Amino acid sequence: MIKNSSFRIASKMKFTSVFFLSIFLSFSSLNSSFLFAQDTESVDNSIVQNGESIFKGNCTVCHAINDVVIGPALRDVHERRSEEWLYAFIRNSQKVIQSGDEYAVNLYKEYNNTLMTSFDFNDGELNSILEYIKSESAKPIEVAVAAESNDQGISSDLQSSVSNTTVNILTFLLITLLIITLVVLIQFNKLSKKYILLEDTISGKKLSESDKEFIEYRFDYKRFLKSDFILGATTFVFTIILVRSCIDGLYTVGIQQNYQPAQPIAFSHKIHAGQYEIDCNYCHTGVNISKSANIPSVNICMNCHNAIETDKPEIQKILTAYEENKPIEWVRVHNLPDLSYFNHAQHVKVGGIECETCHGPIKEMDVVYQYSELTMGWCINCHRETNVDAKGNEYYDKLVALHGKNSKNPLKVQDIGGLECSKCHY
Amino acid sequence: MKNIKIFLIGLFISACAAKDDYPGVEYAPNMYHSVPYEPLSQVKDKEIGSWLDSNPDDNHGEFYNSNPYNNNEMTMREPVPGTVRRSNYLPYRIPKDSIDLASELKSPLEDSEEVLIEGKVIYTRYCIHCHGDKGMGDGLVGVVYKGVTAYNSRAVKDKTEGDIFHTITHGKGRMWAHGSQISIEDRWKVVKYVQTLQKQ
Numbered sequence: 001m002i003k004n005s006s007f008r009i010a011s012k013m014k015f016t017s018v019f020f021l022s023i024f025l026s027f028s029s030l031n032s033s034f035l036f037a038q039d040t041e042s043v044d045n046s047i048v049q050n051g052e053s054i055f056k057g058n059c060t061v062c063h064a065i066n067d068v069v070i071g072p073a074l075r076d077v078h079e080r081r082s083e084e085w086l087y088a089f090i091r092n093s094q095k096v097i098q099s100g101d102e103y104a105v106n107l108y109k110e111y112n113n114t115l116m117t118s119f120d121f122n123d124g125e126l127n128s129i130l131e132y133i134k135s136e137s138a139k140p141i142e143v144a145v146a147a148e149s150n151d152q153g154i155s156s157d158l159q160s161s162v163s164n165t166t167v168n169i170l171t172f173l174l175i176t177l178l179i180i181t182l183v184v185l186i187q188f189n190k191l192s193k194k195y196i197l198l199e200d201t202i203s204g205k206k207l208s209e210s211d212k213e214f215i216e217y218r219f220d221y222k223r224f225l226k227s228d229f230i231l232g233a234t235t236f237v238f239t240i241i242l243v244r245s246c247i248d249g250l251y252t253v254g255i256q257q258n259y260q261p262a263q264p265i266a267f268s269h270k271i272h273a274g275q276y277e278i279d280c281n282y283c284h285t286g287v288n289i290s291k292s293a294n295i296p297s298v299n300i301c302m303n304c305h306n307a308i309e310t311d312k313p314e315i316q317k318i319l320t321a322y323e324e325n326k327p328i329e330w331v332r333v334h335n336l337p338d339l340s341y342f343n344h345a346q347h348v349k350v351g352g353i354e355c356e357t358c359h360g361p362i363k364e365m366d367v368v369y370q371y372s373e374l375t376m377g378w379c380i381n382c383h384r385e386t387n388v389d390a391k392g393n394e395y396y397d398k399l400v401a402l403h404g405k406n407s408k409n410p411l412k413v414q415d416i417g418g419l420e421c422s423k424c425h426y
Numbered sequence: 427m428k429n430i431k432i433f434l435i436g437l438f439i440s441a442c443a444a445k446d447d448y449p450g451v452e453y454a455p456n457m458y459h460s461v462p463y464e465p466l467s468q469v470k471d472k473e474i475g476s477w478l479d480s481n482p483d484d485n486h487g488e489f490y491n492s493n494p495y496n497n498n499e500m501t502m503r504e505p506v507p508g509t510v511r512r513s514n515y516l517p518y519r520i521p522k523d524s525i526d527l528a529s530e531l532k533s534p535l536e537d538s539e540e541v542l543i544e545g546k547v548i549y550t551r552y553c554i555h556c557h558g559d560k561g562m563g564d565g566l567v568g569v570v571y572k573g574v575t576a577y578n579s580r581a582v583k584d585k586t587e588g589d590i591f592h593t594i595t596h597g598k599g600r601m602w603a604h605g606s607q608i609s610i611e612d613r614w615k616v617v618k619y620v621q622t623l624q625k626q
Contacts, residue, residue: 252443
């Protein structure tokens with residue numbers, strides 16, 4: 001019995017060991033076959049990776065796998081065209097087009113006669129680029145990108161709405177608190193009256209003089225409003241406000257601060273100078289070399305808008321102006337009176353003043369308005385306070401030396417004639 | 427009654443301030459508006475300013491400032507064709523399609539730290555928003571405009587100074603001409619700076 005059972009156990013163990021061994025073996029063989037597969041793939045991978053780096057360094061500027069950028073989308077391009085054709089086109093597309101290749105000519109026409117840059121890749125490099133395109137073409141098209149960017153927008157929106165709601169909740173709490181205090185006060189008043197009456201009936205005493213007054217007191221609004229104090233105070237406040245607004249009004253005569261005319265094209269500095277950080281000089285080309293900063297001509301708009309947002313109605317206005325060779329009639333915002341002279345180059349190039357110093361937060365303006373007063377007092381004030389930056393400018397050397405003899409203060413604009421009438425009025 | 431009058435006067439005066447399309451009340455209008463042609467302002471409407479016309483014979487209002495003899499009645503005129511701008515440089519006359527000829531050109535500027543610093547300033551003004559701060563074609567506008575080649579890419583990293591100058595002047599491929607915005611001297615300066623970015 002014992003022997004029998006031990007045999008059984010032994011046979012069982014044998015069976016399990018065989019079972020495990022076989023599993024192990026099958027695994028290891030699987031493993032080795034897997035390893036082998038990886039080996040061939042790693043050779044491929046290095047080519048693909050090489051192709052990827054070349055592709056990203058040279059091609060992504062104009063091409064993507066799935067989207068038309070400047071040139072066509074390159075998904076499955078190896079199936080559309082032969083290897084020789086592709087090699088020839090990449091190396092010198094112009095030559096292929098000029099040879100009269102029908103496909104190449106049509107391609108050239110389809111993409112607005114844009115010539116592809118010639119690349120002097122060797123066969124190995126071209127092969128690895130094609131391998132990369134092949135491996136990318138095998139992957140399914142991804143669509144999840146848009147959703148992700150959407151999410152981000154929502155989260156930032158959420159943040160601002162959260163801060164808004166906290167403010168709202170706070171004001172709501174404050175108002176309820178005020179109402180509660182008012183109600184409590186009124187109730188307290190009523191209760192105290194009742195208490196006095198109750199106390200009197202219990203004790204049977206007569207009301208004291210002050211208690212009587214307290215209980216019978218009624219507020220006389222009419223008498224209060226007609227009292228000398230209230231009438232006098234309101235007249236005083238009213239006159240003060242009136243005089244103040246009159247004086248303020250008089251001070252706005254001849255000042256165009258906050259003038260914000262509608263422009264023929266809804267151009268936004270907030271987008272161009274703010275969001276895209278285009279330098280002011282790119283469009284206002286005169287600011288360093290002439291009296292006027294200049295309003296850009298249409299060809300400067302077209303430098304970007306030949307391709308960007310060309311289907312928007314506002315951009316269409318630029319395209320029409322360009323095609324018909326007509327100027328865009330922008331409305332001038334800063335109208336310095338004709339009686340005074342101002343020079344941009346003098347202030348920006350020599351003085352080194354930032355545009356925003358006078359023009360304000362231009363990068364946040366959708367529609368430009370006049371930020372500064374542009375009054376004489378405003379000019380003079382700046383000329384009194386601003387130090388002359390004389391460093392590295394020989395022109396000022398003698399002036400600085402002369403000024404140093406008579407004064408301990410730094411050389412200000414007023415010291416070099418910044419307050420002379422004829423500097424600006426002539 | 428008297429109070430109301432004062433109140434109305436106050437209201438009237440406080441309406442002098444400029445807001446939106448209204449430029450505000452002017453104190454001495456005929457000293458504010460230029461009689462000669464002003465290059466950057468144009469008043470086409472002959473009625474404007476007729477209420478204080480100091481010269482009734484000219485058949486237009488005081489503020490009319492427009493030249494009927496120019497195209498689109500503009501007060502500005504384009505320079506006469508062939509005008510040579512006063513500077514140390516002769517006009518650049520190599521036509522757009524002769525880039526091979528231009529690529530032989532040598533920069534008139536010498537290599538110096540100063541030129542590079544100035545070149546960088548000009549690069550920041552006119553190029554950076556498309557070409558990016560390192561010339562990788564990744565500027566904020568370049569990403570939207572698309573097709574901006576990195577300076578150190580194989581296709582353009584060996585371009586000569588003359589080639590770059592010609593490209594800035596006349597444009598090439600996707601890039602449009604920038605010759606009207608950047609002076610010849612500034613273009614040569616920016617070329618020097620761009621050459622440092624090609625080598626990175």
